[in-house]
Amino acid sequence: MPRPERPLDNLDDPAAQLAAGLRRLREKAGNPSYRSLAVLTNFSAATLAAAASGRKLPTLPVTCAYVRACGGDVAEWEGRWRELAGSRPPEPGVPVEGVSPYVGLAPFQTDDADHFFGRGLLVDDLVRRVSQRRLVVVFGPSGVGKSSLVRAGLMASMPEPAVLIVPGEHPLTDLALQLAVLARIPAGALLDDLAGDPSHAELVARQAMLAESGELLLVVDQFENVFSASVPDAERAAFIGALVSLCREGSGTRVVLAVRADHYSRFVEFPDLLAAMQDGQLLVGAMSPAELREAVVRPADRVGLRVEGALVSAIVAEVAGRPGALPLASHALLEAWRRRRGTTVTLGGYQAAGGVDGAVAATAEGIYRDLDDEQRLALRRLLLRMIDLDDLAGVRGRRVPRSQINAADLVDRLVDARLLTTDHGSVELAHESLIRAWPRLRRWVDEDRATLRAHRHLADSAVVWEELGYDQDTLYRGSRLALTRRWTASPSWRSALSPLERRFVDESVRHEAAETRRRDRRRSVRRWASTVLAGLLPLATVAGAASMVDPLVCEREAVGLADVRTGLLVAAEDGYQGLDAGLLRARTRPDTYGTWEQFQRCRLPRLPDNFLLRGFAAHRRFVSARPRQAEDTVLRLSQASKGPYEWLRAVPVADGQVALYSIGRSRYLSIRREGPSRYTGMLQASATSTGDAGRFRFTALP
Known part of the structure; x- marks a missing residue:
């Protein structure tokens, strides 16, 4: 027959109150022995007996196992344990009295040196x-x-x-x-x-x-x-x-x-x-067990607190050998400090916070639960804006200017909970481990990975558009605009855009609609002109000898200019939106088909050796000489349908190579090699002989 348990002395003590409840629950279950309960719980009989002794408050896992073995309501008892332990989580973001010796997810700063140990x-x-x-x-x-x-x-x-x-x-x-x-x-x-x-x-x-x-x-x-x-x-x-x-x-x-x-x-x-x-x-590698103990205990000593030995052992056991777990451990200690009992940071408070692997998620979920549906959607868009896709590490945090954020109150709440940090007018994740530690955020990233890339490109393009004085050439068009319109059609993503990004998308849509209307008008004019010219063809045949202007004849094949010294195509880089967008430049890296500027060779019937290059793919612009400054004439892609084209003559050099000769300026074209690397490969009519000229060959595009 089992020995009777010692009577409980002080029922005002939380440990004694919990022990009394556990004893009553065991009596309802038929007073099973602690040995039989140990078989059901995987805890020793001594541990279970100590839980009902009233001498100290048992840990939450032991309490839940005891209740489960006796057939009690685990959820109800978990709430009772938190209440008696004084470890009911404070509202996230609500300040707790005292100065925390732990910094949470954020790194230690210079001012935190007094608390930096290990x-x-x-x-x-x-x-x-x-x-x-x-x-x-x-x-x-x-x-x-x-x-x-x-x-x-x-x-x-x-x-x-x-x-x-x-x-x-x-x-x-x-x-x-x-x-x-x-x-x-x-x-x-x-x-x-x-x-x-x-x-x-x-x-x-x-x-x-x-x-x-x-x-x-x-x-x-x-x-x-x-x-x-x-x-x-x-x-x-x-x-x-x-x-x-x-x-x-x-x-x-x-x-x-x-x-x-x-x-x-x-x-x-x-x-x-x-x-x-x-x-x-x-x-820098992982901390040793001795260093971890110092990092846990010494900061608390500096502010007059004590850390339970069981908590120190638990931290060392969970973090040892996991070099990336330090921010998670620091946040768990911060939450345990918020749940401390008097001057003691307890293992119970640490476990109630969720431990190393659960404290960050528990804090974030606590904030998420208190939000309504609209605020939850705003939280999702806010956090995804602060995440960048990294080819090496998958995802990483990124700083976002406060001017691009519409949810200031939400940001302040996350900052108070130490999940975000602010500095110099920008906001970022306190640490990228938040992405790994919070399953909900990780799922959001997986679901919106493609849209994250598109949103990042949109944000960068909108900034460039603003920096260049709202230049229309930097707006989206074609397939990229169509893709952007699809994913921004969702009200949730539309609300996530900053005012500048919304203006950029709206202006791109208006600009493309205007271009479409202009193209339709040009087609109508061409059809009308073709009808009229068909009726005037007999007269044109009679008067042909008196004509002084011949139409251009454009060959159908797509060609590029290849610099024979580098083997690189001379083309306008797709996606570059700077002040010199459209300059013909030698690409500095190989790329896939579709990014090269494609050209037609257009010849004059009476002067077969003279030609100009006409882009006909994405830009549909002529290559012309258009001065930007005095004595600074370069080959550019011009939107003009007629004007000062750069008339070129292909002068054979050797082995199929040609030197391009500018008829209007009596100069050979060369590649300017000096200057910033961004503009390396600019074509200039500056050479006076074929020996100094840039050498090219016409090369079919890949």
Whole structure:
């Protein structure tokens, strides 16, 4: 016969109240022995007996297992346990009294250095490397703590002035803004200077440090953003060139890059950067169990709190060997602190928050549940706007200007819950681990992956349209516009567009409708003219000898101009929307069929050696010489149906090669090789002989 249980003393204690309820439930189930309950629960008999002893509050899993084995209502008892444990979750976003020693998903900042523990040895190693080398690159997987290491560790430990940059879509602009503040010079002028010669960054940094003692520490966090497809190739190269110049001996600057390890291979594309980082690499791995204990316990000690030993053991067990779980653990500790009992951060509060794998989802779901249907839809669109598709890592977070966000109240609520962060007028995910940890958000991304890409392209195109003074040539048309109209027809996606994006789509629709009406009118005029000319054909035959103007004869085949030195087609790059859109340029990379500008060769019947090139695919424009500035005449794609065409003569050179000769300007066409790489391949009529001229051959398009 089982031994009777000890009477409960203080029924005012939450542990005793829960124990009394568990005992009554066991009596209703027929007073089974704890050994028989242990078989049903997979918990030991001693653990189950301790749960009903009243000495301390059992954990939530033990309580639920006890109730399930006795045939009780698990959901009801879970609510009772949370109430007695004082761990009922506070409303998400509602401030809790006191200063949290944990930062949640967001990385530790320089001001959080007093609460940053567990990386002491690594910080010392990084400081030593930075003092010995001009460039140090910190590699590590997502969520391992790189940002916290360089911010709360390195920057807080170095006595020198430190500047932090998180590159966005225009990294050179971000660098120019920071250096301009230090050097007290206009940022716009500095940006133009760096775009022309990135090596001038070294001179600006030296100028900025003339009045300072020591050297400048430049930290570039999330350096992998530079490799994003949204960053123009020329700006990426200029930004990296500026960083390399800042790493030179005597520059007075030391540079630290923090980058995700899965982007390591991208460094081989920049030989100068690769050479500068030799022997200057630091790999950040997972914390050891001792480091994890320090990271959990020491921050609480600093603010007068105590962490239960069972909670420390649970954190170590769940996080050890998982380098990407640190942000999740930090958020779980933050939620456990919000549910603390007095001055103790308890295992019960940690489990009630959902633990490492469930705390983020529990916080996000708590906010989601409190929203109505319209607000839930706004939340989905808001978070998807802050997610970018990454070819290497699948998805990643991206910063979004507040001006592009319509749900300010929702943003504030997510910021208070530490799921989003704000900085310099922009908003972003506190950490990209939110995407992995919240199943609902992960499902949204999977469902809207194609639309995410289309929305991102639309956002970039709308910004370019605005920057170029609402140039109509940058508007959507054709199949891209048709696709955009389909996915923006949904009221939910339509509401997710920023005002600028909606204006861009509406203006594209109006512009295409106007072009369609103009084409219809031209077809009507041509049909009418054909009817009239058919009646006048006998008269035209008689008067033909007196005609001074002959119609153009255009051959039907599609051809491209191939530069024989590079083997690249000379064509207008599809999708480029800059001020010089339409320039004939040699492509710098191979591409698929459809992006090349296709041409017809049009000849004059009386002068068979003279011709012009007429684009007939997407642009339907003539190649003409149209001056942009004095003495700056280049071949351009003109919308004019008649005008100062560039009449060319193909002069045979050798082996099927030709040099194009401009009849109007008495010059051969050449390829201008100097200047920014974006304009390399511009055709100019500047050569005086075939030896200096660019050589081409007519090549069928792929």
